[in-house]
Amino acid sequence: MTRERLFNALLLAGLVLVPLAAQAADEPFTITLATRAVILALAAVGLNIALGLGGLVSLGHAAFFGIGGYAMGILASHAQSYAPLAEWPILIEGTKSMPVIWLVAILASGLAALVIGALSLRTSGVYFIMITLAFGQMFFFFTISWAAYGGEDGLSIYVRNGFPGLNTLAPLPFYGLCLVLLCAALWLFDRLAKSPFGLALGAARQVPARVAAVGLDPTRLRLVAFVISGAITGLAGALFADLNRFVSPAMLSWQMSGEIMVLVILGGVGRLFGPVAGAVVYVTLEHLLGGITEFWHIFLGLILLGIVLFARGGIVGLVAGRGGGHD
Amino acid sequence: MTEPILATRGITKAFGALTASDDISIDLRPGEIHAVIGPNGAGKSTLIAQICGGLAPDAGQVIFGGQDVTGLATPARARMGLARTFQISALAMEDTVLQNVLLGALGASGRVWRFLRPALKDRALRERAEAALARVGLADHARTRTAELSHGQRRQLEVAVALTLRPRAFVMDEPMAGLGAEGSKQLTGVLDGLRAEAPILLVEHDMDAVFALADRISVLVYGRVIETGSVETIRNSPAVREAYLGDPA
Known part of the structure; x- marks a missing residue:
């Protein structure tokens, strides 16, 4: 077993054992923290498909995160007010069912990624960063002015949504759901990375001219990666809103995009467990240092500086040594 | 004529x-x-x-x-x-030599829209890729990272990738x-x-x-x-x- 795989296994074991221990010690807040870390990790796994595999530096992923969040907020708010979402041409009612909400979140954010990607992928480099940022801001300001769903104040949900056969109101079962979804996303990432599609996508990141010369369209490969990426981040957004029982435009802010990207860079761009390591460290720091000072981001900044200057492979890269990921 | x-x-x-x-x-x-x-x-x-x-x-x-x-x-x-080779080697340096020729085989076969099965496990693709490597004398380097190849070997690999297209x-x-x-x-x-x-x-x-x-x-x-x-x-x-x-x- 390589050091990276050992590290991944330990990290996963920690994600299983720590909340169980917290449950035994009757410390539900620790479980909530762990849930936050797992959901952010899921969002970052989504970004890692675009950024790590495809080399697409998207500063607009908060849009997908927020669309997932609003998918949950809108459906649940209609369910709790018993007002249908639409009566014509067909009757659409709100729902408190997580599987339905997840599906809607995935489809809506995937569709948004398709539109944003189709337009943004005509550019590359700094222009791509700027245009994804611009689209993110468009969605952000749209939600701010969307009075029907809370505008600037956002939407509150009184009771967490349900999952068949589980008591999602208790912290541990909800955590379990989030962890299972994270594992599914990691499995998908691993499969994608090794698949023919992943091989071609990786080549399109390194030498687009070569990819075109063997008969493949680099832009189309990137677009598919961007859609999968956005859909996973959207799913994370629905879970995030469910965790807080609240969704607001803050989920779509450009700072949120930056935060998701920081998780990936902190953990290791292109590494399978990079986003997970990044999210665990981020949430831990946020909790520990956030208790000492409001300005804990200063320390995060220093750590990020250290990573970028001395450990381009991020935390996982530091542990695993050479090979596997990339800068 | x-x-x-x-x-x-x-x-x-x-x-x-x-x-x-x-x-x-x-x-x-x-x-x-x-x-x-x-x-x-x-x-x-x-x-x-x-x-x-x-x-x-x-x-x-x-x-x-x-x-x-x-x-x-x-x-x-x-x-x-129409298969081309580049004046300055255009190869995926982080990938192995075999992955680079597999890319060519993928492009030619149209079997790129496969998301879950490892590329290395597609036997038809692999055989096509390995045959191209053997043709240029790189069969022993299939698992080498492309960045570690000498300049001359990279030039050979350029030709091998073009060969996989069966142009x-x-x-x-x-x-x-x-x-x-x-x-x-x-x-x-x-x-x-x-x-x-x-x-x-x-x-x-x-x-x-x-x-x-x-x-x-x-x-x-x-x-x-x-x-x-x-x-x-x-x-x-x-x-x-x-x-x-x-x-x-």
Whole structure:
């Protein structure tokens, strides 16, 4: 077993054992923290498909995160007010069912990624960063002015949504759901990375001219990666809103995009467990240092500086040594 | 005369006041190696870019397989069987040698939209890729990271990737660039064996290789083809000597 795989296994074991221990010690807040870390990790796994595999530096992923969040907020708010979402041409009612909400979140954010990607992928480099940022801001300001769903104040949900056969109101079962979804996303990432599609996508990141010369369209490969990426981040957004029982435009802010990207860079761009390591460290720091000072981001900044200057492979890269990921 | 597989008909391309391609008509017939030579700045790279689809000509057409492909993008031309190699190796350096040839096999087979099964487990693709590696003498390096290959091995890999496409024509942009005498000799042997499979349009600076391989040579100077003919014709042409070989005698 390589050091990276050992590290991944330990990290996963920690994600299983720590909340169980917290449950035994009757410390539900620790479980909530762990849930936050797992959901952010899921969002970052989504970004890692675009950024790590495809080399697409998207500063607009908060849009997908927020669309997932609003998918949950809108459906649940209609369910709790018993007002249908639409009566014509067909009757659409709100729902408190997580599987339905997840599906809607995935489809809506995937569709948004398709539109944003189709337009943004005509550019590359700094222009791509700027245009994804611009689209993110468009969605952000749209939600701010969307009075029907809370505008600037956002939407509150009184009771967490349900999952068949589980008591999602208790912290541990909800955590379990989030962890299972994270594992599914990691499995998908691993499969994608090794698949023919992943091989071609990786080549399109390194030498687009070569990819075109063997008969493949680099832009189309990137677009598919961007859609999968956005859909996973959207799913994370629905879970995030469910965790807080609240969704607001803050989920779509450009700072949120930056935060998701920081998780990936902190953990290791292109590494399978990079986003997970990044999210665990981020949430831990946020909790520990956030208790000492409001300005804990200063320390995060220093750590990020250290990573970028001395450990381009991020935390996982530091542990695993050479090979596997990339800068 | 047999129908040419690849031909340009009067293609012209200007960058501002500079005419990089001036009414160029050349063709590539089955079974031949047609070399294009010319001094630096003669417009060889511009010509290749127009043939492969990277640049659109201002006027004229590119005909491939009897079809006008002037309006087609690079990937579409590649799928029709036009395989190119790059002057500066364009390889995925982080990937293994095998992955680089697999990429070629993927492009040619259209089996790229597979998301869950590892590429290395597709036997048909793998065999195709490994056969191409064996052809250029890189079979022992399949699992090597491409960044660790020597310059000469990278040049061989360039040819191997083109081979996986099982092309109807090769366009090679200075395949010998930067190779020593030994490497150049070896690659010359490989290319010599390829012409039976598909003809090669060969842009090359290495004159020994060109004279050893070419069935026909076209000489490009300031964007114009000043002469096309056999090795003997070109060697003895006064115009070529004056313009290119820089030998007034």
